[in-house]
Amino acid sequence: MGNWKLKSCPRCQGDLFVDRDHNGWYEQCLQCGYLGELRELAEFKKETAGKEMVLAQARRH
Secondary structure (H helix, E strand, O other), rough: OOOOEEEOOOOOOOOEEEEEOOOOEEEEOOOOOOOEEOOHHHHHHHHHHHHHHHHHHHHHO
């Protein structure tokens, strides 16, 4: 079910394993043990859309 992100660890540039459990999506480094939560795609899209709207309004003024 999980996927790998090679050389993507923010701590050691190691390999991250991306998977999902009952709490949501997470990434964990094979080399150093870094563990990070990942946001849901819908939440990310909503936040990005809001930022794009603010930028568009700023360009108009």
